[in-house]
Amino acid sequence: MPICPEYPESGAPPGKSVAIFETFRHHGFVWWLVGVLSREKRSMRTSLFAVVATLLFSVAVVSATLMTAAINPPIARAQDTAQRQYVGNSKCKICHNKPSEGEQWTKWKDSKHSHAYELLSSDEALQVAKKIGLKTKPNETPRCLGCHVTGYNTETKSAPADIKLEDGVQCESCHGPASEHLKDGKKLMMMKDRSGFDVYAHILKPDEKTCRTCHNDKNPTYDPKRYKLEDGTTADFDFKQAYAKIAHPNPKHEKKDQ
Numbered sequence: 001m002p003i004c005p006e007y008p009e010s011g012a013p014p015g016k017s018v019a020i021f022e023t024f025r026h027h028g029f030v031w032w033l034v035g036v037l038s039r040e041k042r043s044m045r046t047s048l049f050a051v052v053a054t055l056l057f058s059v060a061v062v063s064a065t066l067m068t069a070a071i072n073p074p075i076a077r078a079q080d081t082a083q084r085q086y087v088g089n090s091k092c093k094i095c096h097n098k099p100s101e102g103e104q105w106t107k108w109k110d111s112k113h114s115h116a117y118e119l120l121s122s123d124e125a126l127q128v129a130k131k132i133g134l135k136t137k138p139n140e141t142p143r144c145l146g147c148h149v150t151g152y153n154t155e156t157k158s159a160p161a162d163i164k165l166e167d168g169v170q171c172e173s174c175h176g177p178a179s180e181h182l183k184d185g186k187k188l189m190m191m192k193d194r195s196g197f198d199v200y201a202h203i204l205k206p207d208e209k210t211c212r213t214c215h216n217d218k219n220p221t222y223d224p225k226r227y228k229l230e231d232g233t234t235a236d237f238d239f240k241q242a243y244a245k246i247a248h249p250n251p252k253h254e255k256k257d258q
């Protein structure tokens with residue numbers, strides 16, 4: 001049993017409770033604890049033990065919770081974002097702008113999608129803003145940017161690092177974040193025979209559902225009669241006609257399909 005050099009009573013046998021507080025005052029918590037443990041009544045030792053045990057248990061529970069949280073969801077999320085990130089249209093241009101293969105980049109650049117952000121600064125957009133009582137500029141309003149800019153997150157109020165607002169609705173709005181496809185693309189460029197390689201492993205093949213994520217009634221300019229159909233009726237969106245306006249097929253693939 002260690003004894004406080006200046007207050008030897010701190011190590012005195014049970015019963016002699018002299019100098020407990022003196023010990024604490026002059027020599028701090030540890031010596032005080034030594035005194036209590038060596039001297040005080042059993043009940044007091046028990047309750048002290050209970051307090052320490054409860055503390056240790058809470059620390060264990062809290063750290064277990066933190067560790068589970070650290071091991072499970074965040075790592076899973078980190079993998080998702082690390083694996084598929086937005087890279088921006090300039091990357092696609094390098095490989096997808098050959099005239100013989102359909103000039104996808106030029107066709108996109110010439111489409112209205114590439115001007116979707118610009119559109120938010122137009123008089124037309126200001127009219128829309130006025131009509132719905134918007135207090136902020138449309139091109140600075142997350143709600144508008146959410147559909148007029150690729151990957152814009154209306155909660156964090158920001159676009160992915162490699163996405164420029166000015167480029168509006170880019171390739172990855174429809175084909176999904178493409179960082180992993182860039183790796184596939186490099187492999188594919190080296191291959192003579194591409195059969196057996198799933199080109200859509202890390203890139204989306206968009207369909208009507210993809211368009212509907214933006215072409216829907218949350219759009220303040222939504223028009224239920226925007227499209228006239230062949231049978232004389234109208235519709236808010238017609239995939240066939242809309243797709244025809246933005247189509248960028250690879251003629252080599254079309255030949256293969258026939």
Ligand code: HEC
Nearest residue numbers: 091092094095171172175178182185186188189199203250
């Ligand atoms: C390093 C070159 C490279 C880059 C960069 C690249 N791709 Fe590809 N991509 C390819 C190759 C090669 C194929 C397979 C083409 C084929 O099968 O004829 C392909 C296939 C595709 C396909 C499937 C349809 C098809 O033609 O087979 C889509 C969609 C696609 N890429 C979109 C994109 C988008 C969007 C980007 C930019 C974010 C991009 N790619 C960047 C090389 C690339």
Ligand code: HEC
Nearest residue numbers: 124125128129138143144146147214215216218219220221
């Ligand atoms: C739910 C997605 C969505 C949201 C949110 C959205 N837009 Fe749009 N916006 C679109 C789509 C899709 C079009 C193209 C409609 C078409 O031509 O089929 C469009 C077109 C427009 C047009 C052109 C007029 C027209 O009818 O084509 C203006 C102007 C416009 N939006 C302004 C705004 C403003 C201002 C905001 C924010 C208050 C906003 N948009 C929010 C999806 C959206």
Ligand code: HEC
Nearest residue numbers: 089092096104105108113170171174205206248249250253
């Ligand atoms: C508005 C949505 C949208 C945008 C923006 C878009 N695409 Fe596409 N893309 C599609 C759709 C829809 C298809 C047809 C999918 C199918 O074959 O069913 C397609 C097909 C393709 C194909 C396959 C061509 C073929 O015939 O095999 C390539 C490659 C491609 N896109 C690349 C791009 C690139 C590169 C960009 C940007 C420069 C881009 N796309 C922008 C919707 C889009």
Ligand code: HEC
Nearest residue numbers: 112113115116119147148169173206210211214242243245
């Ligand atoms: C990320 C949101 C988004 C997605 C996804 C999207 N669009 Fe759009 N689209 C817009 C916005 C915003 C505009 C208005 C751009 C402008 O007028 O400058 C627009 C405009 C258009 C227009 C021009 C309408 C006109 O008046 O000529 C067509 C056509 C179109 N989209 C077709 C499609 C098709 C087909 C798909 C799916 C394959 C698609 N869009 C997916 C947001 C989107």
